[in-house]
Amino acid sequence: MKTQETATLVAGDAELTVQSGNGCRIGSLRIGGTEVLRQGDHFGSFPMAPWCGRTENGQFRNGGQVHRLPVNSPPHAIHGTVRDKPWRRARGGGDTQAVFTYDLVEPWPYSGRITQIFELDESSLTVRMGLETYGDSFPAQLGWHPWFLRNLGREDVTIDFDPAWQEERGADHLPTGKRIDPLPGPWDDCFGMPDGVAVTLTWPEQLELKVSGPEQWVVIYDEQPEAVCVEPQTGPPNGLNTEPRLVTPIEPLEATMRWDWRPL
Template sequence: MSSSKGSEEGVRLRAGDAELTVRPDRGCRVSSLTVGGTELLRQGERYGSFPMVPWCGRTDHGRFRDGAVQHQLPVNADPHAIHGTGRDTVWRTRRAPGENEAVFTYELGEPWPYRGLVTQVFALTESSLTLTLAVEADTDSFPAQAGWHPWFLRNIEGRDATIDFAPAWQEERGDDHLPTGRRIDPRPGPWDDCFGMPDGVDATLTWPGLLELRITSPAQWVVVYDEQPEAICVEPQSGPPNGLNTLPRLVTPIDPLETSTTWSWRRL
């Protein structure tokens, strides 16, 4: 059995002993994901798990070029623009009561220079959560990216998580925190780095003796951030940081950008 309900504290979905809370008023972020009453996400307004859209990670000094036109985005991670506008936007809730699926949208606009629509879908089962993002253009085409920034708790019930993944390469990171354009052999952590996984993102977090969480996505890039003691971030995304400039994916009125990620868990 599964159910969903909305409240002033967010939209809640439940499947078996898994419960999810989404806050459309706070950038359509997952504010809580519990399995058997155990919270998996770091708590707080900045945390949980938020969508990165219409760009992921840092954009160089907030500037990107579309053809002959250069655009300037607000700088919010000196000196760059980081993580898109979706996480700072109030989304509109579109969902079917009584189901374990929720759908949310927001309209692209200032400070993003193009019109369009972003849709995020959540589908919860007893053992998995699938998130889907779609970016649609209105009339003008534009480059865009989409992905997620989950803050998974490093320590749960006294157990520190380990991460297992096998990227094909690591994007060399410059002193400005942007990829240099060189692909290097993956290096040991701690990381605030982007990795290439051309067969799709596949990473596993394990809290020994407690829980295993597998993060998969057809996306070919993942940022891993584990420099803070409280959390480990595993961020599937449709392109690398600064990708609006280095690897633009054009969204057109007939060709939207769509991506997804699935988190699957099992008890140990």
């Protein structure tokens, strides 16, 4: 196990642990004493920045300049550079709010700062993330990769959502650029939700949890027996190349993810 700095937020019977020393991921969310996230150094719920999912062959362009990233999921670069790095906690907050920052360093070729804000109450969690540049403009993405437990001790979770389209996935696990009608699972796929992400997880007779936010893309991954992933993000996989969002000195990139829950 890694040595981790952590912060714990408590509201009612909800308890959230943020592992600031391990990528500023949510290490635990317990609701009424029941853990809802898969445990382990690589799980919980981690931020994806400054890109989400796979970047093709570990390279992207900014204008005429080609940048290369570490190929950590051959042949691609996956999930950004911040998910296992130590973040710094900002002052203030309290029992139900915490703020953390991370300054981008190599192998990301541009300087900037990422901020995450966690706000917990008795029946919801809101996480906000922002990315600002210290200099040059650059393309980027923001998102989150939660690992929700498939089973909380009784029946398996169900996933309910109504996307406008599914990104056709090629043999290389990247979107082909073609939008298709949503297919039945299991999934390791990206979906378009132009009115905002809205996905409901239901553990029968136990808990309902809704994942929502203004972002227009969500990846659903449910191919492992232990957990399911609902990943809101600001663009599709390989978006640095296909759907670039520029971070500029006057326009940061921002994203929000909200979880609302109720016992059943």
